[in-house]
Amino acid sequence: MAHAQAAIMDRPPERGLDVYTQKVGMWVFLCSEVMFFAGLIGSYIVLRFGASDTWAAPGEVLNVPVTAVNTFILICSSVTMVKAFAAAEADDQKGIKRYLLLTTLLGAMFLGVQAFEYTELVLHGEWQGSHGFTPAAGLYGATFFTMTGFHGFHVFLGVVCLAWATIQAYRGRWGKDHHHGIEVLGLYWHFVDLVWIILFTIVYLI
Amino acid sequence: MATIVAEATGQAILHEEHGQSFLRKYIFSTDHKVIAIQFLFTTLFFLMIGGLLAMLMRYQIAWPDRTLPGGGILPETMVSSGYILPEFYNSLVTMHGSIMVFFAIMPMLVGVYANYLIPLQIGARDMAFPRLNMISFWLMVPAGLMTLASFFVIGGAAAAGWTLYAPLSGRPDLSGVHLGQQLWLMSLVVLGLSSILGSVNYITTVINMRAPGMTWFRMPLTVWALFITAILALLAMPVLSAAGIMLLFDQTIGTSFFLPEAGGQPLLWQHLFWFFGHPEVYILILPAMGFTSEIIAAGSRKPIFGYKAMVWAIVAIAFLGFIVWGHHMFQSGMNPTLGLSFTISTLLIAVPSAIKTFNWMGTMWRGNLQLHTPMLFAIGFVAMFAIGGLSGIFMASTPVDIYIHDTYFIVAHIHYVLFGGSLFALFGAIYYWYPKMFGRMMNETLGKVHFWLTLVFFNLVFFPMHGLGMVGMMRRIYDATGYQHLQGIEDTNQLITWAAFGLYASGFLFAFNFFWSLWKGRKAEANPWSATTLEWQTPSPPKHGNWKEIPVVYHGPHEFSHPDVTDKDWLAQNERPDVTSPAHTGPAPQPE
Numbered sequence: 001m002a003h004a005q006a007a008i009m010d011r012p013p014e015r016g017l018d019v020y021t022q023k024v025g026m027w028v029f030l031c032s033e034v035m036f037f038a039g040l041i042g043s044y045i046v047l048r049f050g051a052s053d054t055w056a057a058p059g060e061v062l063n064v065p066v067t068a069v070n071t072f073i074l075i076c077s078s079v080t081m082v083k084a085f086a087a088a089e090a091d092d093q094k095g096i097k098r099y100l101l102l103t104t105l106l107g108a109m110f111l112g113v114q115a116f117e118y119t120e121l122v123l124h125g126e127w128q129g130s131h132g133f134t135p136a137a138g139l140y141g142a143t144f145f146t147m148t149g150f151h152g153f154h155v156f157l158g159v160v161c162l163a164w165a166t167i168q169a170y171r172g173r174w175g176k177d178h179h180h181g182i183e184v185l186g187l188y189w190h191f192v193d194l195v196w197i198i199l200f201t202i203v204y205l206i
Numbered sequence: 207m208a209t210i211v212a213e214a215t216g217q218a219i220l221h222e223e224h225g226q227s228f229l230r231k232y233i234f235s236t237d238h239k240v241i242a243i244q245f246l247f248t249t250l251f252f253l254m255i256g257g258l259l260a261m262l263m264r265y266q267i268a269w270p271d272r273t274l275p276g277g278g279i280l281p282e283t284m285v286s287s288g289y290i291l292p293e294f295y296n297s298l299v300t301m302h303g304s305i306m307v308f309f310a311i312m313p314m315l316v317g318v319y320a321n322y323l324i325p326l327q328i329g330a331r332d333m334a335f336p337r338l339n340m341i342s343f344w345l346m347v348p349a350g351l352m353t354l355a356s357f358f359v360i361g362g363a364a365a366a367g368w369t370l371y372a373p374l375s376g377r378p379d380l381s382g383v384h385l386g387q388q389l390w391l392m393s394l395v396v397l398g399l400s401s402i403l404g405s406v407n408y409i410t411t412v413i414n415m416r417a418p419g420m421t422w423f424r425m426p427l428t429v430w431a432l433f434i435t436a437i438l439a440l441l442a443m444p445v446l447s448a449a450g451i452m453l454l455f456d457q458t459i460g461t462s463f464f465l466p467e468a469g470g471q472p473l474l475w476q477h478l479f480w481f482f483g484h485p486e487v488y489i490l491i492l493p494a495m496g497f498t499s500e501i502i503a504a505g506s507r508k509p510i511f512g513y514k515a516m517v518w519a520i521v522a523i524a525f526l527g528f529i530v531w532g533h534h535m536f537q538s539g540m541n542p543t544l545g546l547s548f549t550i551s552t553l554l555i556a557v558p559s560a561i562k563t564f565n566w567m568g569t570m571w572r573g574n575l576q577l578h579t580p581m582l583f584a585i586g587f588v589a590m591f592a593i594g595g596l597s598g599i600f601m602a603s604t605p606v607d608i609y610i611h612d613t614y615f616i617v618a619h620i621h622y623v624l625f626g627g628s629l630f631a632l633f634g635a636i637y638y639w640y641p642k643m644f645g646r647m648m649n650e651t652l653g654k655v656h657f658w659l660t661l662v663f664f665n666l667v668f669f670p671m672h673g674l675g676m677v678g679m680m681r682r683i684y685d686a687t688g689y690q691h692l693q694g695i696e697d698t699n700q701l702i703t704w705a706a707f708g709l710y711a712s713g714f715l716f717a718f719n720f721f722w723s724l725w726k727g728r729k730a731e732a733n734p735w736s737a738t739t740l741e742w743q744t745p746s747p748p749k750h751g752n753w754k755e756i757p758v759v760y761h762g763p764h765e766f767s768h769p770d771v772t773d774k775d776w777l778a779q780n781e782r783p784d785v786t787s788p789a790h791t792g793p794a795p796q797p798e
Contacts, residue, residue, distance in 0.1 A: 016414035021334045025410040032402045032440045039448030039481075043463065043474055051469040136460030139469050146455060146463075 303368030329417025372464030431496025505581030506573025579653030583634030590626025615675025641730030
């Protein structure tokens, strides 16, 4: 039985991780998000291997160049997010505002392009003789819209939070000693970006 | 001191009792204790509803040719000219399982006790994210309302079984249920979110909010169990949410993930469901094991036998829990080699489970047994869990499972682990922590009567079901009398039904005791069970913010009957050894 004084002296009191609580919480939450997308992506793999003859070739239905540009936009938004955090650490108020605003706008732009893509597909998409490509268009349509849709929903939530963070930046909330919010939001944002890179590869490119 | 505390807990220590409006204090509270109590009342309500559904089912099985007394008050779509309709019976089966698993047992184990005990047992003032905690309760409420509402929509409640196998669940024209099934799925997604947010909170709290000196291996086994459970829920629930959303899309926007006619795969649903479903089984039993360990140590006045083995057994069960889901699908068509590997991984779980069972017995062995109500329920848990665990081994081996698959044998098994296991431990936990939660003791005599009635009726209900399964009575069957091979089991079924009524009635004895004790129970002192963990070192009930000063932990969690302590048979985790007993100044034996 470990007790008595020797044990007290030997072991310093354990104080958890050397990481602040919000960050731990976000990491834990992201584990859960990984499993959510793993569920969707795993299903995609199973369904596609089970019915590969019903899959469209890359570029046959989806507009890959537009989405490639969109992917680039999202990657850029990750860069500006990092810049915003660096600016906060350096206490550069102007930089914080500029980069948070840029990140928000880039995220919103991604959503805009995705909305454009969806509209085009639903109205003018051509696949297997049917006019209009919708979630009801076989497993190909179902998996495409479900996966990219849920990713888009995550981006949307991120943009809402980024807009809030930007407003806070203009009120002078962030700074050298107050950048946890930006860091935690950044973790989420980079995760969403990473998921997109996987989705873009497996849904659009292969 | 104050600075150390602030650093250790990562939050300001000032938490004086301050005036709060009724709404903030009791309804939209961020205090983990209040949220736990909100969960407790909500889940007790759902437990009653779930039990009521079971009573209706039992009536139908015992007397399929009789009209339901008082059935007239139910709408024509449920009970027609006095008889329970087959469609309604399917809904009863489905909703009994769903409500008990998702709205009674799981939130009672986790929502109530993870919320209540984690901060108190690790010496924190509250959860890491109190507002998130409030949100996770208030997400469960609409989820529960959607589930209840589904009984009253056109087409009735979900009727494809709680496992929701596609295509039955995905095609309203097959199950006859439209909106009810969609409500079920939406409710599940909302509940999943609530559960995930809760888990984030519990995990973060345990990792980062422990009091000084509360090392990982000084954490009470309850905290360990709830921590590992939270990890399971964190990783399993999102998969179910993803699957549930896909099934919802199949019904609403014309996708065909699980519908074979358009190339979808019904088997994929089963894989996704059980990938969640089997960890879920351990979500439902691990916290119960934690409570049992704690109650048995306190009730035997001995340290828990093999504390570290207990911890590693929890970890092992949780890990194995993720790689055994296929044993639910032996009959769904599976490569025999894959089936064999699932058999082996499943049988492996018997090892850590047996470690735990033997350690409980080792703890009780030559202990100074205090047979109070919580202890009785804890011992009952060990016995019933052993029976349920053993019948699980039958189903884990493919050849036997082929014979008993989807029979009453599985109904007996699941109830031995979920009712005999989880619910017995929960009753024990309610009696045990009631004085801490409400500041009053529950009535001991009524508690003991409740225990013995529950034990006897429980076994009368569920033990004969093993036999019914062996003769081939199918689970979810509406009327067994029409089958040649099921002749002659009417008597058994009627006995089971009478015992089930008794079991349900004994629940009301518990409810009476619970509510009566809220006002009339004997006032509880801070530490009525002379227990060692931190929550007993605060007043009953603890104040907002839990501690005047964050406790410092010096000992392991279950230090009963320590040879160096002469004046009492327990040593609180936060007692300074040099203050408590001069015996401690001598050289202490060093384990490990």
